[in-house]
Amino acid sequence: MKNHRLLRQSTAGFTLIETLVVVIMIGVLFAIAAPGWLTFINRQRLGTANERILQTLRTAQAEAKRTQTYREARFDVASDPPRVAVLPLTAAAITGTGGAAVQTLGRIPDAQVTQWETLGQGEVRSGILTLRTSHTASNSIIFSPDGAVASTIQATTNPTITDTQPFTVTLALRGAPSVKRCVSVRTLLGAVNQKSDAACP
Numbered sequence: 335m336k337n338h339r340l341l342r343q344s345t346a347g348f349t350l351i352e353t354l355v356v357v358i359m360i361g362v363l364f365a366i367a368a369p370g371w372l373t374f375i376n377r378q379r380l381g382t383a384n385e386r387i388l389q390t391l392r393t394a395q396a397e398a399k400r401t402q403t404y405r406e407a408r409f410d411v412a413s414d415p416p417r418v419a420v421l422p423l424t425a426a427a428i429t430g431t432g433g434a435a436v437q438t439l440g441r442i443p444d445a446q447v448t449q450w451e452t453l454g455q456g457e458v459r460s461g462i463l464t465l466r467t468s469h470t471a472s473n474s475i476i477f478s479p480d481g482a483v484a485s486t487i488q489a490t491t492n493p494t495i496t497d498t499q500p501f502t503v504t505l506a507l508r509g510a511p512s513v514k515r516c517v518s519v520r521t522l523l524g525a526v527n528q529k530s531d532a533a534c535p
Contacts, residue, residue: 376462376513383463384517386453387503387505390407391475395477398480399481403479405476406475409474416453417451419447422442439476464507464511465505466503475519503516503517516535
């Protein structure tokens with residue numbers, strides 16, 4: 335009777351082979367699910383960063399109206415992860431040839447900008463997103479004191495007012511460039527719309 339009780343106790347539990355089989359099955363399931371989960375997380379990060387771009391454009395427009403000054407929404411496409419900033423501009427009317435008033439705008443150089451904000455608020459690591467704009471000469475857009483699109487900057491030292499439309503900011507996943515989100519300022523009044531994937535440039 336005592337031997338029978340000892341035999342039952344020694345056979346309870348899992349063998350090493352059973353434990354290894356379970357561990358291998360968990361590993362296989364994880365290997366199947368991990369890429370899909372990572373893609374899902376990166377899409378969420380892409381959406382969050384795109385919302386930040388939309389917010390940056392709206393903030394620049396609102397600040398231009400509130401302060402009755404020019405405001406620039408600038409995008410740092412070279413940094414990884416990308417950065418954005420809302421910056422003031424100085425404006426002066428200079429009398430040109432024929433007595434016509436020429437609008438000039440003073441722009442803060444990139445190296446002196448202290449208001450940069452990283453997209454994704456720390457959740458987007460380097461190597462995940464790429465950012466580009468439709469105006470590669472400046473990567474920025476200016477809103478006038480009435481909140482309308484005053485210009486897109488075409489030069490860095492002596493910016494000029496132009497009415498180039500639309501201004502589009504496009505974000506894409508590095509590993510899957512067809513997965514994109516974009517925000518476009520399509521009218522002079524600053525109307526903004528969002529698109530995704532194939533609808534983005």
